[in-house]
Amino acid sequence: MKREDLDDLVNQLAATPNRLRQLIDETSEGLRYRPADGRFSILENVCHLRDIEIEGYTNRIKRILEEDAPELLDIDGGRLAIEREYNNQELIPALNTFVEAREENVARLRNVEIREFEKTGNLQGVGQVTLERLLEMMLEHDEGHLTELQMLQRTFT
DSSP: HHHHHHHHHHHHHHHHHHHHHOOOOTTGGGGGGGOOTOOOOOOHHHHHHHHIIIIIIIHHHHHHHHHSOOOOOOOHHHHHHTTGGGGOOHHHHHHHHHHHHHHHHHHHHHHHOGGGGGGHHHHHHTTEEEEEHHHHHHHHHHHHHHHHHHHHHHHOO
């Protein structure tokens, strides 16, 4: 992959916090509303993004860059939502923690040499992934949650 493409990928990841902020109305009555189909509430989405960013992606990026083919554990986001009672948490601290973690990841990624994007790890349930593929997966994960938040916001507008 060319440097410009990698930079574009990192820039898209860097844009997620602002896109997320635009979708969230912190005064919304629907902040804790959980759809009947079991999808996350707005608040649960934000808490999930925070925890997956820190415990999933931050850890995976670090380990891929610092270790040879590390074993990377999968994270059960649904289990975390229940165990950590996401719907009882506060939105702004969760959002701010996600933004801070994402900004740190993006800063680290901006300093990665192009050859390092080919380093690999073994992601549980997926198999071998390059750092580049991991970043693509991050972006896909972001897009899924941003789409879900758009649908939830439409419920209350």
